[in-house]
Amino acid sequence: MPEENFTNTLYTNDNLFILNGLNTNLVDLIYLDPPFNTKRLFSAPIGSKAAGSSFKDMWSWEDVNEAYLETLAANYPVLTRFIATVGRIHSNAMMAYLTYMAQRIVEMHRVLKDTGSLYLHCDPTASHYLKVLLDEIFGKNNFRNEITWKRNEMFVSSASKKYDVTTDIIFFYTKTNEYTYNPQFIKSKRDPSNSYKLTDENGKKYQTVLITGHKTLPSSSDNFYEYNGYTPEYGWNVAREKLIEMDKQGLLLWKNGVCKRYKKYLDARTEKVSNLWTDIITTRGKERTGYPTQKPLALLQRIIKASSNEGGIVMDPFCGCATACVAAQQLGRKWIGIDVEVNAVKILIERLSDDAGIFNDFVATKLVPQRTDIKIEPLVQTVKERLYKKQNGCCNGCGVEFEIRNLEIDHIIPKAKGGGDYCENYQLLCGSCNRIKGTRTMEYLRMKIARIESMAENKVIFGE
Ligand SMILES: [Zn+2]
Structure with a gap:
């Protein structure tokens, strides 16, 4: 989509599908505050603006998009092995969480402009593992800062035999060496x-x-x-x-x-903001929507001012109560918010029109966008012929040679799972393989074929 025609958009769907449908080099800044891997079930207090919208903060393989697993394994084999290792060191839940995050961070990296930045907000539960993910996907040389944000001014007493935790971690990465950065200043506290x-x-x-x-x-x-x-x-x-x-x-x-x-x-007397942020206080009063993990506007304002310019596009793929969208709008930036929670979206729409009044120039939609920067190929003979040549006349499943009229065009990542209508996602399968695969993954098809083949082998042995 051309930038001048850009409309602020709130997507209410799985952020992986939405990211997959956005053009490459679109966004100037991504801020994300993904749900942590804390094995706790957060829910907002009753009567608060966010009451009823609880969100899961625990992880299982159901959270992972199976159809994208193969792509991840093929494009990031080292990362995939790392995640499997974390599974053994930590837990299966952490492995599932990291896989979930990796699938999305790969797409975030793609939609970022070459001058763009990403800020990932997390806590020590997963921060060390997430840093490795980011190093592999963004390149270790594009790591800029680990920002420590001191959340609480007050002392929080804790029964556990360790230090109270009052800080969050924010990782700052850029896509390349040439990136937007406006140093921020605060009044010096030193007298x-x-x-x-x-x-x-x-x-x-x-x-x-x-x-x-x-x-x-x-x-x-x-x-x-x-x-x-x-x-x-x-x-x-x-x-x-x-x-x-x-x-x-x-x-x-x-x-x-x-x-x-x-x-x-x-x-x-002002001083440059460093990587230790102690001057931004946890959200209180009118600004609060009831979301337990809501971040203060001042935090988002600092990030947006530092790493984008007016007119730039800011995206929050886990936008929750939309603090990033509100801050972006106030600072004259365009924005994309994504959240899968229907209730969260209601609060968000309320907040966007409440807090600012003028916030009506946005679209809220469930629809997955379609990339316009790659050629969407119609399913015509030429595409089939090209695939036939590429596969040497063989079915991509069983590997058997067929006449072209006996092969069928298949979506490698099924459309039902967010796979797109473009050439890289097409392959030719024989009728039987296509029937077995249905709307499932290639991994499933290969497993089935292997089983059929071994059964066939056994039959021959028995027959002799
Ligand atoms: Zn076949």
């Missing part, structure tokens, strides 16, 4: 007033700070330049453009054609 002892003609406090290098700490070689007829012996501490800007503001302290120091004002 600097002691060092600002001077007062200017307007009563504003300042101190003087060295603007040149000195004997023990010379400037970088780029900064040995002449300005206003003066070149400091050990270079300037800033680039020429910055120096000119400071001079315009009257900050440079000139004395007899020499400038060593500049005026630094107290109110300019």
Whole structure:
């Protein structure tokens, strides 16, 4: 879909199906706060906005899309072995959870723009395993940060014999080396007033700070330049453009054609946000919808400002109570929210129209989108002929040679399981193989064929 025709969309379906239907290179930023593998059943308190919408936080193979398993095993064999190993080290539930997540993260990586970023919010239950998943899918060089968010200011007493946990982990990955990043600043908490002892003609406090290098700490070689007829012996501490800007503001302290120091004002004290976030408090009051894992707007605002620009597209594939969508809309970004929970969607629609009033420019739909960046091939003879050549005239199941008219076109990943109408998903099967497979997977077909073959072999032996 062309970006100018983009409509904010809330999808209410399995996020794997939705992701699979979105074009490659579409989204600028993905934030996800997937349900954790905690083996607990969360539900919202009765009477809260989210009452009735509980969501599962425990995992079994039913949560895994079987039809996509083969694709994962074929494209990420190392990752598949890793997940199986975690199954032995940790539990089958963790193995199922990681498989579920891997299937989705692969698609998220695909729909991200080359300049895009992904933030995955989790806790120590699975964070170390998820990091390995992300390293393999995004490439370890595209890991940027592990952000620690301190959730609670208050002390939470716990009966267990260990430290209380008050932090979450947020992994920050980018698709490539060229990505959008706007550093964020907060007011410095350190009290600097002691060092600002001077007062200017307007009563504003300042101190003087060295603007040149000195004997023990010379400037970088780029900064040995002449300005206003003066070149400091050990270079300037800033680039020429910055120096000119400071001079315009009257900050440079000139004395007899020499400038060593500049005026630094107290109110300019901000510091760059680091990977430790302690200034954002857990959601309270009016903002709360009753979702136990709801994240504060300020948290999402920081992420969206840092890793997208106005007009960019923000996606939350586990959007829950839609905090990411609300924050994106407030900051002039476009958004895609996905959630499978019908009740969650009701709250979400209510919230989007409640909190902001103007939030009516979005579509809520169950329909799975269709990719427009790959050619959707009609089921015509030419496709069949091409497949026939590719398979050397053999059935892709039993491997027996057939005439072209005896082979049938099959969806490798069945349409019922989200498989698309494009060439990579077509194959030719003989009538018998196609009947056995039905809307199941290739793995099932191969298993069945192997069983039939071994039965046939046994028959021959008995017959001799
Ligand atoms: Zn066959």
